Amino acid sequence: MSDKLNFSLVSPEKEVFSGEVDHVIAPGTDGEFGVLPNHAPFMSTLKNGVVRVLEGETVSMRVFVRGGFADVTSDGLTILAEDAVNLNEVDASDLAERKRAAHEKSLADPDDVIAKRQFDYLSAVQEALAN
Numbered sequence: 001m002s003d004k005l006n007f008s009l010v011s012p013e014k015e016v017f018s019g020e021v022d023h024v025i026a027p028g029t030d031g032e033f034g035v036l037p038n039h040a041p042f043m044s045t046l047k048n049g050v051v052r053v054l055e056g057e058t059v060s061m062r063v064f065v066r067g068g069f070a071d072v073t074s075d076g077l078t079i080l081a082e083d084a085v086n087l088n089e090v091d092a093s094d095l096a097e098r099k100r101a102a103h104e105k106s107l108a109d110p111d112d113v114i115a116k117r118q119f120d121y122l123s124a125v126q127e128a129l130a131n
Contacts, residue, residue, distance in 0.1 A: 005037045006076025009051065009063060011084040016063055023054040024077055026070050035070075035077045044070045048121075050087070050128050051079060062087040064128045066121060083121075087129050095129065098122055 004020035025034045027049025046068045053061040068081035102119040106112055 003037055005035060005039075007035075007053065007078075008076070009065075009079040009081065009084060011065075011068075011081045013083075016081075016084045016086060017053070017061065021053050021060070022056055024079075025052040025054070026079065027051070027065070028070065033070075035072055039072050039077075041074065042072050046070055046079070046081065048124055050131075051084075062128070064125050066124075085125055087125075090125065090129055092126075092129060095122060095126055099126060 004022065005024065006019075007021045007024050008018040009016045023034060023036050025032060026044075027047050028044040029047045030044065032049075033044065046065055048066050049064070051063045051065055052059050053063075063081075064085045064087055065079065065081040066083040068079060068084075071078045071080070099119060099122040102115050102122055106115040106119050109115065
């Protein structure tokens with residue numbers, strides 16, 4: 001039995017991470033859950049939030065996900081996210097500028113659902129980055 005968890009996190013654009021870790025904590029729609037090596041199999045939907053990857057007791061990576069699925073099997077944990085952003089790679093000033101532009105666009109056209117969704121998404125990423 002391995003003392004490490006095989007973990008893979010992918011979005012439609014790219015594979016965000018693949019490797020062995022000690023522990024993963026994910027934002028399930030029914031509540032946050034943790035997965036350790038040799039965890040019992042299960043599947044869960046994910047809500048928007050932060051996936052935390054731990055090495056020992058230290059959080060080594062934080063990834064903001066916009067929905068998706070988590071699948072725990074005997075092989076490990078796979079997260080299929082609708083969108084994923086490694087918070088270690090986010091430029092805070094670029095994020096603030098993109099958020100401002102989305103906000104202005106949604107104010108200019110209140111019926112622009114895409115601009116509103118983008119503003120809400122960028123606000124959630126910004127909040128996750130601050131915490």
